[in-house]
Amino acid sequence: MDDALISSRDLPIARKSVIPGTGFFLPDDVDDELEAKAAQAALEGADIAVVADADADGLACVALLREAYDDVQVVPEPDDEDEADSDDGPGTDDPLEAIDEIEPSPHRVALLPASPHDVEESLDRVAEYGRPGIDCYVCDLCPDRYEYVEEELEALLETADSVSWYDHHQWDEDVAAAVREAGVDLVVGDSEEECTADVALRSLEYDFDERFETLAAVTRDHDLWLREDPRSDDLADYAYWTDPAEYVEVVREYGVDLPEWVQDFLTERRVEKQALIDRAIGRSELREIGEYTVGITYGRCSQNEVAEAMREQGADASVIVKPAGSASIRGTDAFQRCHEVAGRINGGGHPKAAGCKPDIYDDMLDYAQHWTTRGAVAKRVIIEAFEAVLETDPEPTADA
Structure with a gap:
């Protein structure tokens, strides 16, 4: 090649x-x-x-x-x-x-x-x-x-x-x-x-x-x-x-x-970093999941700055799906369960910051689809993980 x-x-x-x-x-x-x-x-x-x-x-x-x-x-x-x-x-x-x-x-x-x-x-x-x-x-x-x-x-x-x-x-x-x-x-x-x-x-x-x-x-x-x-x-x-x-x-x-x-x-x-951040922010969208607003986007970028931008747009939690297949999940004071969401998708981390990689890539054709659809399947899997966490325990106790 x-x-x-x-x-x-x-x-x-x-x-x-x-x-x-x-x-x-x-x-x-x-x-x-x-x-x-x-x-x-x-x-x-x-x-x-x-x-x-x-x-x-x-x-x-x-x-x-x-x-x-x-x-x-x-x-x-x-x-x-x-x-x-x-x-x-x-x-x-x-x-x-x-x-x-x-x-x-x-x-x-x-x-x-x-x-x-x-x-x-x-x-x-x-x-x-x-x-x-x-x-x-x-x-x-x-x-x-x-x-x-x-x-x-x-x-x-x-x-x-x-x-x-x-x-x-x-x-x-x-x-x-x-x-x-x-x-x-x-x-x-x-x-x-x-x-x-x-x-x-x-x-x-x-x-x-x-x-x-x-x-x-x-x-x-x-x-x-x-x-x-x-x-x-x-x-x-x-x-x-x-x-x-x-x-x-x-x-x-x-x-x-x-x-x-x-x-x-x-x-x-x-x-270049700022240019990549701007691209990811431009692709971002907000989804309502339960009582929370979740921002989600795709791109090769610095995830913290992109998450901060989505927070300013009203997101309680943010998801940045990367071209390599992994994703970063960032929370706020309103949402501190990122590690629970990531834990359902081969990942983990902190209450306000976690990472994961959905098990959805069987061959290069799956990756090609990932790139051309800007992470559509990965986004759907992560949104489903948010829904599952909130359905299981919508209002967790302090111990949880």
Whole structure:
């Protein structure tokens, strides 16, 4: 296949808004080989492994751990900045070439970026490539069911001396109990009050200076969608657009006051970001479900800003369906049951912020329909999930 057919870097915004990035089209075996090689290189000679969500919250935990363990710093310079489009997937235009270019990491605190959908794979890689006696931390990730991570966690505990798990999502009590019974030091913060960086900051036995306390506070401002500190948007955008390893080293060096070259990078990228947001807002519609107004739209965009725009239009909850098939669900003070809705569609999260991916894609023809209909089937499935949640318990108690 011609690479130009799957590269979205030079596409007009109108087209870029409705299809996934290049990484979506990589075959699983190529993607798996790339991630396995990167994990092996990161873990070579490492004393500590950190499996973390690659957003600002998860990566802030990596910065805290590297500081606590006095890890080497590799601070990038402006000329080192990777110009690759992070939406287009990892590495160069040739993924196989990127595999050959991966080199061992100089860090003794290794970073393995993960997502809620593949945390078990990262745990398995630490078990396979980590040295016997390694310490492992898992940050800002929450398994929906214990059986999703049971075998991988068992293998990891055979390799690692200790496994600590820091998070702030809504954990099922049985899942949390099973993880603890397996031998993991699990610390779960209040999702209404703390981000995972807060949990790591108070859990690690290290006297962090004010720079890192501020990093956790500003990260919380965005992760809990408080939006009281404008610097939190900078952190969130920079974590999303740049390489995770670069983000960790920059915030460890500069804290929340990002250097000028990073600010210039953000300014340039935000032109396109706003254009994608505008496209998604333009497609949005409001639906009445029970006593709630739900905004729903489709597009490759920054979901928080789009959700805020729908809230201003009167939405109690908002749904942003993505071209890759997943969806983000955002709530308000009026609707705090996003995790319940997502839980019915292979997902989970917080009362006011959750994610899911409907199990409706059997082949590429289903995805083609998804793109051309702007997520029509996914929208219908998610609306049905809202209806089911409200029909089951229209007015939940505080305990629920």
